[in-house]
Amino acid sequence: MSRYSQVAYIGILVALALVLQLFENMIPMPSGLIPGVKIGLANIITLIAIIYLGFKKALLVVLLRTFMGAFLSGRFYVFMYSGSGALLSVLLMGYAYYRYQKYLSIQGISILGAVGHNVGQILVASFVINTDLIIFNYLPLLMVSAIFTGFFIGLVVQLMKKPLDSTLLGKFSQG
């Protein structure tokens, strides 16, 4: 695939990720017990990018969608919080995908990504608000919920394997 086509694909993925993110923000989640719990639909794109585009391009997709997502929401602090989560998430998933493919299924990698996402966000939030209790009170719940959301995301990607394989597999230069 020519470089230009690859760039176009990256653009499409970023746009998709943004749409998913915006869509997700419209779903009311019970924020009483666990504020900030999300399904992380945008991670579907991140995972697809890691698998079919390679880590470097996946990283690019994540950085772009985080940056643009912050612009779209109109508040810069969003960039810090969701960016740190998404960044940690893609780093963990990328590493897990290349090192541990033998032991982890797509769902497992996705779960790791979801956990990384939550941990990243909580760490930044606790640093900014200057409290450590948030780590102990919310992280356990978020981590356990990450098992479920991560599994769901991974399942979605796995179910899309056939059509994704036919359009994307092997078409991208890795790196």
Place this chain on the structure above:
Amino acid sequence: MKGMKIGDFILIGMIVVIAGGLFLYSQLIQLDGEGQKVVIEVDGKVMKIFDLPQPEAIEYKVQIDQDDYNLVQIEGNRVRVVEATCPEQVDVHAGWISKPGEMLVCLPHKLIIQIAGEQISDDEVDVKTF
């Protein structure tokens, strides 16, 4: 479940163990019981501590800066943020909290309101009274 591998279960196990450990620790540093307090912190500094329960409803306005504030209401054994200038209103939507460990957070204001049991962790001992 399609193609679950051994690593998946190890990962899930690790998550549960770590989450459980963090949770147990949080229970240890915050004991339940009488003498509960509402601790309001902005940017790591304790702004105000209220005793619980409050027989009459109290309203406390946390003035973040010239334009931003959070209006805290304490009634009986519970706390909530009635009104705030937080962009996403996470703290307002959360409603009432009443148990130790529960918290109301407004990230842009660096505000955190939590309920502490009798044993307040070391971080909160630095009380600045206003």
